[in-house]
Structures are given as C-alpha cells and as structure tokens.
C-alpha cells in the first residue's frame with residue numbers, strides 16, 4: 190500500500206501531465222525502497238530511540254503549493270539538525286552577514302556533526318550545520334526571556350510550513366538530560382569568546398529548536414518557501430528575507446549532510462540538510478522543496494532510505510543543480 194496522495198488543489202505551475210509523472214516517480218521510489226531495512230535508529234538521545242523504524246515518507250512541494258506525497262508523509266518527528274539552516278537564516282536576518290560570520294564560518298569541516306574542532310585561526314566553529322556552529326547561531330538568536338526566542342523560532346517555522354508547529358517536550362527533556370557533549374562544545378565556545386556567558390539559555394534555545402515537531406510535508410513546504418525566494422507558497426506570506434537565502438543554500442550545499450556532504454553534492458546536487466531523527470530535505474531553487482523521512486541512519490548519521498530516495502528522485506526528475514534536464518526547468522517545460 191503506497192498511501193500516496195496528491196493534493197492537486199493548486200495546479201497553475203505543474204501541468205496535469207507533469208504532475209502525474211511526478212506522482213508516478215514518487216510512488217515508484219516509495220515502492221522500491223519500502224522494504225530496505227538497513228541502518229539503525231539514533232539512540233544517543235534516548236527519546237529518539239522510540240521512533241518506529243518502519244516509517245517511510247516522501248513529499249515534494251512546488252513553489253505554487255502543489256504537493257505530492259507517498260507513504261508516511263504525515264508522521265511527525267523532531268526536526269533535529271534540519272533546524273540549523275533556518276536558524277542561520279534568522280541569525281543573518283537579525284544581525285546581518287558580517288556580524289553572524291564573526292561567530293561562525295562557512296567552511297565544510299569534513300567532520301562528524303558533533304565534532305569538537307574549531308577553525309584554528311579564528312576559533313570559530315567551521316560552519317552553522319555542525320553542532321558547534323549551530324550552538325553559536327542559537328546564541329545569536331536567543332532572546333530575553335529565552336522563551337521569547339524559542340517562540341519566535343517556532344512562529345517563523347510555522348509560517349514556513351503553513352501550519353502551527355510545536356515543541357516535543359519529551360525530546361527536549363531527553364536532549365537536555367543527555368546533551369553533555371553539546372554542553373562541552375558550548376563552554377569551549379564561551380572560552381574562546383564566540384558565545385556570551387548565557388550558556389544555559391543558548392543551549393536551551395538550541396535543544397528546543399532541535400525538538401520541534403515536523404512531518405515530511407512541513408519540511409517540503411519549508412524548503413519550497415526557501416525555493417520561492419522566501420515566500421510561503423500557499424499563504425503568500427513573506428517568511429525569509431531573500432537576500433540571505435543564497436548564503437543559507439550555499440552552506441547547505443557544501444555542509445548539509447555531515448561528512449557525506451561532498452558525496453551528496455556530487456550525486457544529488459541539491460542544497461539540503463539531514464537530521465538524526467531520519468529526515469532529509471532539499472531545495473530545488475525556484476521550483477520545489479523535497480523531503481524524505483525514514484528513521485534508520487547510516488554510519489554518518491544520515492537516513493539510509495532518505496539518501497536512497499533522494500538520489501533516485503534527483504536522478505529521475507533531473508534535480509541536480511547542474512543538470513539541465515530538470516523537470517521544472519524552462520528547457521523541459523518548453524518541450525511539453
């Protein structure tokens with residue numbers, strides 16, 4: 190059973206014929222990888238270990254708000270590291286690029302997400318997609334009281350998703366109780382003057398961001414909001430200041446998939462971000478957002494079926510940034 194559905198409510202962008210092709214591709218990918226059982230659900234945050242390993246969902250959302258889904262697209266999971274690009278965007282919106290880059294670099298680290306390594310020359314975390322960089326970014330977007338910064342983040346993400354999102358308090362408590370490595374990273378950042386001494390508040394902001402619940406459709410809509418130069422496709426609401434989106438997408442492109450980022454850029458070719466809950470979302474600029482969810486992870490912490498499905502989606506629909514045969518491109522559209 191594919192459970193597939195196509196909202197089909199708005200169809201001014203994708204022709205019915207193309208829409209049917211996209212749905213067929215998504216259904217085919219869902220069927221092909223449905224029974225792949227490799228990998229392991231993350232358990233280092235104990236609450237994440239409760240995820241149902243069988244869940245597998247795919248969603249593609251167009252910049253016109255048309256949505257194509259397969260499988261468990263509506264299962265909720267915590268956003269985890271997939272909050273990082275959005276937090277980086279908000280930091281630049283609030284402080285500008287120059288000030289933000291005083292606290293975090295934009296260089297791929299080639300290291301694991303939780304590495305405790307910093308740029309030797311500047312002391313900055315390598316980029317905002319690894320935990321150290323994301324903690325520096327959380328320090329920039331936190332507010333007083335800390336709840337206000339968390340609410341602002343959830344509000345923005347809700348605007349991008351097009352529905353009200355919320356924090357999973359059990360995951361937040363679990364992360365807070367076990368996040369000693371992140372605590373160590375934060376104190377190193379305090380020591381080198383990258384973050385201020387409100388370390389507890391910074392970490393609370395970071396853990397809360399990671400603990401926000403989303404489903405595949407939310408992530409695809411958030412990605413489509415990025416693709417749509419910052420405007421939510423269905424509501425039309427301006428959510429992200431477009432002048433910073435290019436920076437966010439550039440960093441996602443080079444650093445979004447942990448220490449698999451280079452391979453991802455080569456094979457899939459999209460700005461994207463993965464998280465240890467098993468989600469991956471990608472942006473096809475000016476065209477689509479895509480998202481896959483499957484909680485079993487590979488050795489690098491990326492969703493096994495998420496990578497398989499994304500590769501295949503990119504191949505079938507020509508989504509690679511440097512692929513001229515992209516289904517949504519004017520070149521292909523002109524042939525239809």
Ligand code: GLU
Pocket residue numbers: 268269270271302303320364371396399463464465466490
């Ligand atoms: N909250 C997780 C952590 O800080 C996020 C990790 C991830 O998704 O990469 O370890």
